[in-house]
Amino acid sequence: MPQDHNWLIPLYGKRFIWTNKQYSPLLERLDWFFTSQSWTNTFPNTSISTLTMETSDHVPCLISISTVIPKGRVFRFENYLMEHEHFMSIVQHGWSLPTFQTNATKIITAKFKNLRRVIKSWQSQLSSLKANIADVKLILSFLGVLEEFRDLTLMKWNFKASLEKKLTSLLRQQKVYWK
Structure with missing residues (x-):
């Protein structure tokens, strides 16, 4: 059986991840992160990055695991x-x-x-449901402002009525989506 060697995962950010919090502090890298060859082959872009040290004497580290292996998009029926x-x-x-x-x-x-x-x-x-709702509301708002200054022509009034029906339909779709 082949032996699986340990591989060092790169650390990005701070060089030192521990301090004694003294004046003229002692800074050390106490933590090291290793993985196996099979992990590295499966997730070649694994890395460690440092976060902000708040109350502890250790800097928290975030492990990021990713791969460049393409994955098919899952179909979700809405x-x-x-x-x-x-x-x-x-x-x-x-x-x-x-x-x-x-x-x-x-x-x-x-x-x-x-x-x-x-x-x-x-x-x-299909266009985004959220974007469609926003667009229809914007046009209805514009027509409402226009109507405050003058009567709408029959064509514009019919257009406004059809937009109101469209908005009702879109809002019903949004309600079903969120259920």
Whole structure:
């Protein structure tokens, strides 16, 4: 069995992480951080950084663990999507895509994979719900100020009414999202 050697993890920040807190202080590096080769191979960007010493005679250290190994983004279905006006047509499209399978289990699995892919793609193209709400409120606010100085034209009044309906829909989606 190969022997796993210890590897020193680099420390960033202060050189010394202990003090005796005396006038003309004694400063030491008492703590050292080691890892194994298998850890270093899995998490090559592991590092230690110093934080601010507050009450203790030791400087607290923060271990950061990261890797450059790419990870796929997890698909999370958000309930507010069901409130979107195009949701059912997106679901119907994703479910009706061909699967080229013969086994019933493989067919249903392929259909769910297609549906996930289609909804994920559609979801990434949707604007942020928070940004949409803010934009609609801003335009309604502008129209409200405009209305204080003069009557709105029929076209602007209809536009304002449709924006109010849109805001109601967006706020309903936000409520579902937060539930």
